[in-house]
Amino acid sequence: MKKAPLYSRSRPRAGLSPAVTDAPLAAAEPAKPSLRSPRWRTLRLFLARHPRPQAALAAVLLLVLGGVAEHTLLPAPAALNQKDVDAAVRRSLEGEPLPSPYARAAAVIRPSVVRVIGLADDTDTSKASDDPKAHTRSTGTGVVIIDNGTILTNLHVVIGSKRIKVTFFDGHESEALMIGAQPENDLAVLRAKSIPDDLAAATMRGTGDLLPGDQVVAVGFPFGIGPSVSGGVVSGLRRQFRSPDGERLSNLIQFDAAANPGNSGGPLVTMDGSVVGIVTAILNPGDQGTFIGIGFAVPIENAAAAVGLPPF
Known part of the structure; x- marks a missing residue:
C-alpha cells in the first residue's frame, strides 16, 4: 500500500518553485532584538520620563572612566620609608625650630x-x-x-x-x-589687695611620681632681676637643710637649676609647667650667698597645707 506523500502545510510563496517550497527548512538564526520591540520602547519611555537618571548615569560613567585613565596614565606614588619621614621632619624643624622644653614650661x-x-x-x-x-x-x-x-x-x-x-x-x-x-x-x-584682669593661678602637682633626673625649671627674680628662668634636674628627694639662723628644714627637693637670693619663694616646675615645689634655700659654704649647684625647694604638698588646700 502506498503511503501518502508528506507536504509542508505552508503555502508556496509567489515566484518560488515547488522544489524550493518543499525543501526542508534551514535552521532558524536567533532573532536580534529590534529597536521597535516592546522592551526597547519601555526603556525609551522610562528614560524620557526620568531625565535625571540619565545625567546621574553619565556622571558615574565619566567618574569611572576618569579614575581608570588616572590610574593608567599617572604613576603610583612611591612608598614612604622611615628615612623619608626622618628627612621631612628634619627639614620642618630646620625651617621652624620648636621651643625647648624649658621655654614651654x-x-x-x-x-x-x-x-x-x-x-x-x-x-x-x-x-x-x-x-x-x-x-x-x-x-x-x-x-x-x-x-x-x-x-x-x-x-x-x-x-x-x-x-x-x-x-x-x-x-x-x-x-x-x-x-x-x-x-x-x-x-x-x-x-x-588688687589683681589684674584674668589672673591665672598656677597648676600644682604632687611629688609622688617625681624622680631624681626629672627636668625642672626655676622662675624668679634673682637679685631683683627678672623674671629669670633657669633649668636643671631634680638631684634628690627628702633632703634636709639647716639655714644660717639655725632653722632646720626637712623633706626638701634638691635641684641644680640656678637659684640666687631673690629666687626665694618662686616656683619649681616640671616640664608641663606644674608647680612641684617652692624654692626656699641654696647651699653655700661661703659668705657670698651665690649658687654653687645645690638648691632646695619645699614640696608643694607642704605648701598647699599652708594655704589650707586639700592634700594631693
Whole structure:
C-alpha cells in the first residue's frame, strides 16, 4: 500500500518553485532584538520620563572612566620609608625650630609668677627696689595659687616687713597682706589687695611620681632681676637643710637649676609647667650667698597645707 506523500502545510510563496517550497527548512538564526520591540520602547519611555537618571548615569560613567585613565596614565606614588619621614621632619624643624622644653614650661608658669618686696617702712622705695643691690634680703618671688590673688612665698622674704608689695606678670602692682604662715617650712601666704584682669593661678602637682633626673625649671627674680628662668634636674628627694639662723628644714627637693637670693619663694616646675615645689634655700659654704649647684625647694604638698588646700 502506498503511503501518502508528506507536504509542508505552508503555502508556496509567489515566484518560488515547488522544489524550493518543499525543501526542508534551514535552521532558524536567533532573532536580534529590534529597536521597535516592546522592551526597547519601555526603556525609551522610562528614560524620557526620568531625565535625571540619565545625567546621574553619565556622571558615574565619566567618574569611572576618569579614575581608570588616572590610574593608567599617572604613576603610583612611591612608598614612604622611615628615612623619608626622618628627612621631612628634619627639614620642618630646620625651617621652624620648636621651643625647648624649658621655654614651654616657663611660658606656662610665667603668668602666675609675681615679684615680692618686703618694705621696712612706709617710704616709697619703688625706684630703689629696681636696683639689684637694694633690698637683697627682702626681695623675693611668689606664685599665684588661687586666682583671687592668693600667693605663696617664703616666710623669710616678708617676715618683719611693715609693707609688702607684689608686682604681677603684666606690671600691675598691689599691696599685699600676709594671711597665713608655716614657719616649719619657711612658707608665707599673701593676699593681694588688687589683681589684674584674668589672673591665672598656677597648676600644682604632687611629688609622688617625681624622680631624681626629672627636668625642672626655676622662675624668679634673682637679685631683683627678672623674671629669670633657669633649668636643671631634680638631684634628690627628702633632703634636709639647716639655714644660717639655725632653722632646720626637712623633706626638701634638691635641684641644680640656678637659684640666687631673690629666687626665694618662686616656683619649681616640671616640664608641663606644674608647680612641684617652692624654692626656699641654696647651699653655700661661703659668705657670698651665690649658687654653687645645690638648691632646695619645699614640696608643694607642704605648701598647699599652708594655704589650707586639700592634700594631693
